[in-house]
Amino acid sequence: MTISDLGREHLAAHEDRISIRREQEEIETDQAPLPNPGPAALFVLLVATIVGIGGAFAFQALSPDTPFVILGGTLLSAMILAIIGLYRYQWFLLITLAIRPSLDDLIADQFGTFQPSAILGILAILVTAAHLVSRRLTGNWHRLTPLGYAFVAFFVLFVPSFLTSVDRGVSQAAMFGLASVVLLYVAMEQQLLDDRKNLIRLLAASAIGMFVPLVTGFVQFFFTGTLDPGGSGLVRIDGSFAHPNTFATYLGFAVLIGLSVIPTLEVKARLGLIIATGLGGFLLIATFARGAWASFLIGALLLAARINKKLVGLIIVGSFAVAAVVPGVGDRLANLTASTGPNGAPKTDDSLGWRFGYWERIWPFTSQNPVSGIGIDATKTQTPEAKDPHNSLLQAYLEGGILGAIGFFTLLGVATYAAIKVWKKAKNGELDRQTAVISAGSIAGLLSVAAQLITENVLLNTIVWWYLNIAFAHVAYLTWGARRTEVPDATHEYPDGGSTTRLELPTGSGHSPTATKVQ
Numbered sequence: 001m002t003i004s005d006l007g008r009e010h011l012a013a014h015e016d017r018i019s020i021r022r023e024q025e026e027i028e029t030d031q032a033p034l035p036n037p038g039p040a041a042l043f044v045l046l047v048a049t050i051v052g053i054g055g056a057f058a059f060q061a062l063s064p065d066t067p068f069v070i071l072g073g074t075l076l077s078a079m080i081l082a083i084i085g086l087y088r089y090q091w092f093l094l095i096t097l098a099i100r101p102s103l104d105d106l107i108a109d110q111f112g113t114f115q116p117s118a119i120l121g122i123l124a125i126l127v128t129a130a131h132l133v134s135r136r137l138t139g140n141w142h143r144l145t146p147l148g149y150a151f152v153a154f155f156v157l158f159v160p161s162f163l164t165s166v167d168r169g170v171s172q173a174a175m176f177g178l179a180s181v182v183l184l185y186v187a188m189e190q191q192l193l194d195d196r197k198n199l200i201r202l203l204a205a206s207a208i209g210m211f212v213p214l215v216t217g218f219v220q221f222f223f224t225g226t227l228d229p230g231g232s233g234l235v236r237i238d239g240s241f242a243h244p245n246t247f248a249t250y251l252g253f254a255v256l257i258g259l260s261v262i263p264t265l266e267v268k269a270r271l272g273l274i275i276a277t278g279l280g281g282f283l284l285i286a287t288f289a290r291g292a293w294a295s296f297l298i299g300a301l302l303l304a305a306r307i308n309k310k311l312v313g314l315i316i317v318g319s320f321a322v323a324a325v326v327p328g329v330g331d332r333l334a335n336l337t338a339s340t341g342p343n344g345a346p347k348t349d350d351s352l353g354w355r356f357g358y359w360e361r362i363w364p365f366t367s368q369n370p371v372s373g374i375g376i377d378a379t380k381t382q383t384p385e386a387k388d389p390h391n392s393l394l395q396a397y398l399e400g401g402i403l404g405a406i407g408f409f410t411l412l413g414v415a416t417y418a419a420i421k422v423w424k425k426a427k428n429g430e431l432d433r434q435t436a437v438i439s440a441g442s443i444a445g446l447l448s449v450a451a452q453l454i455t456e457n458v459l460l461n462t463i464v465w466w467y468l469n470i471a472f473a474h475v476a477y478l479t480w481g482a483r484r485t486e487v488p489d490a491t492h493e494y495p496d497g498g499s500t501t502r503l504e505l506p507t508g509s510g511h512s513p514t515a516t517k518v519q
Helices: 003-014 038-062 068-087 089-102 116-137 146-156 159-163 168-194 198-209 211-224 244-264 267-286 290-307 310-325 329-334 352-367 392-427 433-454 462-481
Strands: none
Touching: 068 089, 068 116, 089 116, 089 168, 089 198, 089 211, 089 462, 116 168, 146 168, 146 392, 146 462, 159 168, 159 392, 168 198, 168 462, 198 211, 198 244, 198 462, 211 244, 211 267, 244 267, 244 290, 244 433, 244 462, 267 290, 290 310, 290 392, 290 433, 352 392, 392 433, 392 462, 433 462
């Protein structure tokens, strides 16, 4: 056997390792040049300031009780953020992920639907749409992965539901939220196809976004917590979110991703993230959201099985200990099947028994318009309780009809396929350690949220979807986005004896893709 034969055999044995890490030197990318803002940006900034302050005065004239500082600051910040997005979209995306969890608590009743979170959602739609169109026109567009197409189909197949809705106003707001989810997913997928290091940037921005919810949650826990209006008899924590269940879903996903990132960090950063995930886990318990508890346990067991199987038993024992020791946990679990509230009156909150009864009562709505449903997010307008279905799978069919159900279940199917493919790659050693553990956290987080589809209102939880998009884009990239090149001299030696080939990112722009070394 010749030396060249040995080299080819060594390459074949290791060519499937994929890494999200890159060498430190600058790497040439096939990117469209960014515009130079120049004097035009100053002019637009001036216009934005005038429009923001003028809009605040106009709104205050119509509603004198409106806090001018809040409204003016909101509009002005929105205008400035929009300008940033037009010139530096990645900055806009990172800032958006860093501030979104803080906005649900910034609600003034005088604003009506004109809330900071709604403004940011509209900005995300407009700026992201403009960015994606610009990429397409400038030849800097990567062909969508199958998961990207599934997201687009998910939105398109819910459009008839909006057009035939029994309450067009409610459905309109839901469609805006859905549009922001789909557009941001496509943008994140494009970002990862540009440069895999963008995954770390997206995760870092999301980690920064946890600061305000965590601080708010602990302030509520020690000082300002209020009794659950649902009748559970417990003080439930919702952080800076609109509802404890949404906060719990967000925390469960964030903690699982954080646990997967911890082994990849240096000592100081690792300690900081350990503290953050620990605090997040504590607040997850304090939300008293049973569905989030169960789904987090499922995700944690999956993650432990991938990283260290010995942790599986520890997690199970710890779960029983928490249920036995932490005040209120046992009562909350017992509340699942209770027929009376803490005061002895008939129980009317969202227990499992209540859910079964509610599903039975809203099921006949499916016959009103089998093709396009009663309208996205319209169930709550048709029942005395004014509640969502508490079952996202049922909600997709009930509110979206056959078309909406096809869109949602197709998205779930494609995402499941991608997750299984990535899991197998990690298990077979095709991914380096950093990529493997982050992939495990992404899949565990996605499974954790998916487990709540049966009993919770996840379908239209826009804020949660924005962060799920990062994990979705990551598994999509690892499944379809990387193309290997068979260049023998492109291998890189690992300290443990392994090696990897170069990868090239598909540009979809007609330009020659750039091969890049990974380490």
